[in-house]
């Protein structure tokens with residue numbers, strides 16, 4: 001650990017936005033929190049008014065827990081707001097800058113985007129898709145993926161994007177649950193120099209059975225190497241070539257008039273906690289939430305180039321690659337491939353080449369960059385960057401400071417954004433022109449959002465920004481959202497009971513997020529991870545996150561995952577799985593030193609009982625550590641559902657090694 005980082009952590013230092021940043025910021029007046037808290041409905045209505053509506057709403061919000069509706073009676077179209085209105089006003093502005101893994105690039109202006117979206121929309125109509133249908137999208141992270149999403153929105157069909165790394169079974173399960181009539185795919189995508197044979201996987205899914213699928217629209221991009229041929233496929237009667245079908249369409253396709261509460265998309269969550277849930281989002285509220293948060297959290301402006309590294313298979317790609325930035329008329333950078341192909345500086349090369357100004361990525365990536373070393377970012381010019389974001393997991397203070405210092409050059413504000421597929425848009429975050437940040441804290445709720453930190457009985461402290469924070473030092477509890485907000489999910493597709501039970505039954509009338517959070521004495525929120533991941537050790541609540549951050553602050557540790565293992569006396573005992581940085585050997589001496597280090601940083605109560613040094617950790621395909629599987633390993637149980645793991649072999653080999661060591 002560098003000395004600067006050590007000092008910063010010890011000082012619990014705040015980072016304030018620079019006067020230059022504040023002078024230009026979309027939001028720089030702290031009173032925004034107070035006014036939004038006094039009238040959240042009015043606050044959101046103000047943002048909705050900045051979208052284009054075909055017909056106004058008569059009621060802003062109708063909340064009958066657990067159901068909320070927003071902008072009732074209002075009519076609009078998401079594609080109109082993300083494409084047409086900018087194609088009319090600024091036709092030559094860039095909408096999408098795309099770079100493929102092999103290095104191919106493509107830029108689409110808003111005028112071009114409108115033409116392409118309209119053609120694909122007409123193609124979907126020719127294939128029989130009508131308003132109210134669902135379409136499943138299984139594509140690599142190419143411009144056509146965003147185009148396909150917007151084409152569905154244009155004709156009023158709900159899309160369900162399935163991440164291109166998922167298997168045939170996962171695709172089949174999600175496609176059938178959503179009852180999608182058409183699948184849009186590509187022949188293949190690039191990942192670490194290899195072809196991901198998407199069309200072949202679609203064919204396997206069709207073999208497994210997708211009875212309601214009538215057509216598959218295939219974007220041919222890779223050709224022979226993808227190993228699939230439309231003409232000779234066993235499913236050739238279903239397959240349609242994008243080049244042919246889209247190619248013959250007119251670029252004139254009027255936008256369907258959609259009700260504010262009509263379905264925009266269904267997105268299945270990554271499954272860190274169990275069977276994937278089909279999270280439903282509707283049009284008006286979702287667009288309002290993503291539009292407002294993009295403008296204020298990313299401070300998005302006309303001349304920005306917004307690089308969100310998430311795939312559109314996740315909600316982050318939906319909200320902050322497609323809908324939020326494009327609703328703002330912004331320019332987004334889409335990159336198809338892996339961050340280490342051809343070398344570990346790929347992101348930095350992309351930023352340098354295209355002059356990206358905003359970078360939004362995940363802690364898992366940041367920890368990998370730290371492990372790879374400084375030489376990679378240091379050999380690229382990152383001076384175009386002016387803002388950095390993080391999402392997906394709690395970010396360890398160590399990683400936050402590294403990101404701020406080495407990627408942001410010490411000048412870029414860092415926004416750590418907490419939210420979920422279910423919330424649609426960012427809920428807890430700094431506003432970069434206003435909020436002094438602290439490494440590791442997501443800071444305050446977004447204006448108009450009221451968060452409570454509550455105990456088992458549902459009583460606790462409510463936080464709605466800087467004015468209303470009365471932190472009780474160190475108080476931790478459940479994260480609860482008090483008010484409905486426009487972009488909240490409207491439910492779980494096909495499973496209303498699960499929706500009510502999961503989010504609204506623990507604290508009736510309030511949204512229970514399933515995460516733990518701690519409030520500090522300055523009213524800052526510190527996310528502790530999933531409630532299931534919080535340990536109860538000898539009567540003390542200890543978050544896996546805190547112990548992991550303590551471990552990661554040791555120079556030998558690259559990554560750590562901590563779990564509570566059943567213990568006769570203590571209830572739970574702390575077990576840690578640790579990946580070492582290059583150059584460190586897994587000795588007993590080191591294990592002892594790490595235990596001492598944690599005890600020193602947090603207290604003796606948090607000292608891990610055992611530390612297991614491993615080469616890899618089980619992660620979801622979105623890069624999150626799956627602690628429930630590590631609990632299965634440590635407690636010697638059969639492994640639970642592993643279908644959403646990025647690499648299921650990691651956990652089975654880990655289990656074998658662990659059991660060998662134990663015996």
Ligand code: ATP
Pocket residue numbers: 269270271272273274275276277314315390391392393394395416417418419420421422442513514515527528529530624
């Ligand atoms: P599933 O719900 O199927 O188990 P998931 O929760 O991983 O999957 P997402 O909706 O993509 O699916 O992730 C939301 C969760 O990610 C949050 O509930 C939280 O646990 C975690 N998270 C996201 N951003 C942050 C953040 N900035 N800080 C801490 N945790 C975060």
Ligand code: MG
Pocket residue numbers: 269273420
């Ligand atoms: Mg979740």
